Amino acid sequence: MKLHLDFDFDFSFLLFGISSRVPDYHLCWHMNRALKLEMYRSDAHTVVKKGLSGKYERFTFSRTTNDCTTIWNLVANHSHDGALLKQHRTFDYLFVVDTDDEVDAGALTKRIHELPVVLACYKIDPQAIKQRENLIFDS
Numbered sequence: 001m002k003l004h005l006d007f008d009f010d011f012s013f014l015l016f017g018i019s020s021r022v023p024d025y026h027l028c029w030h031m032n033r034a035l036k037l038e039m040y041r042s043d044a045h046t047v048v049k050k051g052l053s054g055k056y057e058r059f060t061f062s063r064t065t066n067d068c069t070t071i072w073n074l075v076a077n078h079s080h081d082g083a084l085l086k087q088h089r090t091f092d093y094l095f096v097v098d099t100d101d102e103v104d105a106g107a108l109t110k111r112i113h114e115l116p117v118v119l120a121c122y123k124i125d126p127q128a129i130k131q132r133e134n135l136i137f138d139s
Contacts, residue, residue, distance in 0.1 A: 012126075013098040014105055015135070017077075017091030018112060019120040027093060028059045028074055030115045035108075037061050037072055045075050047084065047134050056084050070099035075135075084134050088124060095121075096135060 020027050028039050044055040057076040062069060073096040075084065083089035095112070097103055105123050113121040126132050 013096050013135075014103055014108070015124040015126045015129075016095040016097075016109060016112065017088050017120075017122050017124050018093040018095055018118055019090065020092050020118050022117045024057050024059065024074070024076055024093070027115075027117055030117050031074065031095075031112065034111055034115055035072075037063075039072055039074055045073075045084075055079055055081075066101070068099065068101050070097065070101060072097055085129060085131050087130055091120075091122075094124075094135070 018027070025041070028041075031037060032039055039059040039061040042058050042060040045058045046055050056079050059074040061072045063072075064070075073094075075094050075096065077084050077088065077091050077094050085091075085094065088094075097108070109121050109123055112118055126135070129135075
């Protein structure tokens with residue numbers, strides 16, 4: 001007798017693609033100042049699955065307000081092993097905002113795009129990404 005487990009992850013987070021030619025810590029510093037965050041370098045995001053295996057540098061920040069936790073992740077889209085999201089390989093970084101609170105995606109996109117180190121910033125629909133399970137973080 002075989003058992004089959006189906007499990008759907010919640011992909012209701014906001015996802016932004018960022019193009020920037022500066023190192024990750026430099027972009028993180030600018031984003032912390034502009035968005036009033038305190039992202040810090042955390043353990044690299046490791047992906048191990050068929051067709052992709054690699055470590056991607058990551059900065060993270062968690063804030064709880066009004067009984068709601070918001071987790072901000074800035075992750076490199078490229079490593080020596082290839083692109084985390086092949087479908088969006090033109091972006092250097094991915095910014096993931098996981099929250100149940102209302103976030104004005106348009107205003108957030110504009111604030112990120114206005115940073116002097118950012119060349120482009122676009123909102124990405126996580127439901128339309130083929131490799132969206134690569135964006136599931138351990139913590």
